[in-house]
Amino acid sequence: MAGNLHGKTLKEYVKMLQSKKPASTKFWDLDKRIKADKKNPGVQMQLDKGEAIYDIVKMINLGIITKEDLADFSDDLKESVQELIDRHYGQW
Structure with a gap:
């Protein structure tokens, strides 16, 4: 990424x-x-393992990465990211 x-x-x-x-x-x-x-x-950005999912969503929201960049990650992670995006996490 x-x-x-x-x-x-x-x-x-x-x-x-x-x-x-x-x-x-x-x-x-x-x-x-x-x-x-x-x-x-x-x-x-410094990544903290406990906050990584939120950092990933933040980077997607900022256009730094795309969801396609997560292709090699686990389905669980991709689903969690999508759930946060659907809830508009970090878009305020």
């Missing part, structure tokens, strides 16, 4: 650097983006 996020983010950085903008503009745009990404819950 996190690898997907980082891979996607790196591709976006490369795209920024490959733009036709002046080098100084690319530098400052990338600097701003990296600072913003460091604040992204998907980058900085």
Whole structure:
């Protein structure tokens, strides 16, 4: 999951650097983006085993991961995640 996020983010950085903008503009745009990404819950979130299910739902709600990213997880976990999503957990 996190690898997907980082891979996607790196591709976006490369795209920024490959733009036709002046080098100084690319530098400052990338600097701003990296600072913003460091604040992204998907980058900085610390997981606690007891809270993991809630963290997973939170990451889905924030668009950091998708339910499809849970394909290799147990059916029990996927069902629990879906139940919380159905109850609109974390969407207030």
